Amino acid sequence: MPRWSLGIMLLLAACAACTSASWSATRPAAGPPRLEFSAHGGGDEEALAAAGEGITDGVPHDADELAAHEPDDAHEDHDDGEDPEEDIDASVEHAPADGGKPTAARSPLTDLSDADIERMLREDPASIGCLSLGATNAGRLFNGVQMPEGEGWKHLSPAQAWGTQETVDFLIRAITETRRQHPDSPPLYLGHISARNGGPLSPHVSHQAGRDVDISYYLTPQRPGFHRATAKNLDLDRSWGFVRALITETDVEMILIDSGVQKLLKEHALQIGEDPAWIDEVFQVGSRSRRPLIRHARGHANHIHIRFYSPVAQASAARAHGLMAKHGKVQPAVRYIRHVVKNGQTLGILAKRYGVTVESIQRANQLKGTFIKAKRVLNIPHPGGSAGAAGAAGATSAPASPPVLRPPVIPARRLPPEHATSRRRTPAPSPG
Template identity: 60%
Template sequence: MGRSTLLSVLCALVLAGCAGSAPEAARSKDRLLRVAASVSTEPGAGAPAPGAAAEDAAHEHEHEHEHEDEVDEDGAEVDDGLDLPVDPGAGTRAHSPLAAMTEAQIEELLAKDPAALGPMSVGATNAGALFNGVRMPESDRWELVDPGHAWGTRETVDALDRAIAEVHRQFPGSPKLYIGHISARDGGRLSPHKSHQAGRDVDISYFLDARHRWYQRATAANLDRERTWAFVRALITETDVELILIDSSVQRLLKEHALKIGEDKDWLDEVFQYGSRKARPLIRHARGHANHIHIRFYSPVAQESAVRAYPLLVKRGAIKPTAQYVRHTAKKGQTLGSLARQYGTTVEAIKRANGLRSTAIQAKRVYNIPRPSSGPAAPPKHVVVPPRRLPPPRAAEASRPVRHEEAGPALGG
């Protein structure tokens, strides 16, 4: 079968797959698009370097399941801090325009003009919902891999736009980034992820070389360090980012580049998990993130609006009560059955809460245990946004980003 014929068949399968269930269609679409991209390159037009196809094939099985386990190398769930006590002095309490409205006014808008209430990010990113979500728009600066699952809060959409725009300001004519899943239109479970439920999580590609395609692994040979660091730096310094997941191998490349251009070492140790012993860095390692970046934003207005309106949203059936979980660290010898009996729930409920396909669990891994459904669910907690982690002023001035006119991207070293 010729290359063009094979590509046509694959595209037809992508379209056919979209007619099935949304999660399954999204999975199939991503896989088929990756295969289509790998066979669509004509000789002499940016064909993959020798050995690249073999490397991609070696990782293909791994790629099919990478989103399912946002865990570190020990198999423990990444601690995203969502259930840790918040120090009121550690940041700024979020404010919502709904705070000035009465419940009667909010309920009236819910009945007559719900869009006027604005976007709301309800609950935790791994057990939440999205109300009045905003779809990431089309742009010549990025490509939406799955537009049907690219819904977020207004703050998420604006933050992404701002960070990408900063790269284009520094490097005019930069290539597109690929934006994968954010959330479903109404949030909630989005297979195969554990998070991506409340409009604040984003999967996005690295800036790579001319052969760039979605879900391509970043390596020392193809990573555009300058543009990727400019993007990550903008996320940290110009947006309310809560967490960034990047494979440690890519963290090393970015941190080395940042040091090379004069960034402050102590600041970088606060930012990167790689090569640092600082507590709670913003950029952390998680398996499966060598081929995309996972970003989690704070959305202060959308989160605080959800806190204010939550009881009324549930009362009117605009959203279902968000799930409430106990986080349990499994011990050796425990089973899903024993956990279900201990917490008064079911094995199937625990499997759904953790995206498990089997009943096997691992000691020392943290699992979400759903609380019994009797009684009303607790409303979301108020959000406190910590200060942005800015570099020292002297370092910020000394490390002025190199403009595209002055030097090209450091692709290989």
């Protein structure tokens, strides 16, 4: 065989292998994939890119759907507190952060008998306390707490600002600490946490279990709503102070911030004397940490997305969930597929395509009618599994075999070394 012919055959074989590898990386497996963090420390977005961007709950979007998912104007402000382009793959359950010794969450219900809890559910459900049931992208909220009014924040959507008691307490603590250091701080603008009873909250995939929060940056000047943060308008002292308080004063699971904003905050933190090794653990941008707390997600240049652990609410949910399902006190969790509407598509077409009902899509997206616009992102109930089928059919009773919930293990807070605190200079007052 001529040498050039052998070379061509080897080249064709290599191309075929690359094609096969590419397909296996983007094609969903038999079940929904569980996306893990990449070895270089990337977060949700990089995991999605590695496994095929646009995959949510194991269902890939068409190429034209992915194009429609990009905002027409990447600099567009969303002042209504909602985030139609939010790009969180909430199906990723984030591994505990590296750090000190983790703590197993414990609930006041732990030492009660099943009979005691059942009696509480019958006679005084409020006595059970606040429960965060299930995953943030397929969960519920029981006995939720509404974020109150306060001097340090203003509501954009108070009807969708329900969370666990811990979420509310943690958020207030971080804002209060920021204002203690900067007494003349303007208010932050608070968007969605969860609906009163949790569950699907359009346009989000997450925000279902009372542990996710959307909130503005500190800007100069501060304007109502969510506005894109840039080098010209980002109030670095206050914004870093708020993020630092979230990390050091609360049980935060992750913080989503656009990589461009991360770079500004990271440079500022180093300039004022924060410990470089600690900062490397905190930020994804320029980091060697495998599990940074602050991660990039598209659509988060105009607001911060915070996810808190709620140790008591999650542990109580694990203890009581089976009994609540037994007595029909909680609706089944439903997983969702994100779909970007294309021209000519109707709810009937989508219902047939995904094997669900028109009514279930309307409920999942709070639609009163049947008209839908192109490029709108819809949550489609996943028909697979008992929970998905119940949700698609609109059932309100719990499935016969509810999923087993386990108390979370809360990682130690990632605190800076003590000497870094003494080296931090006091920042100059920023304009209000």
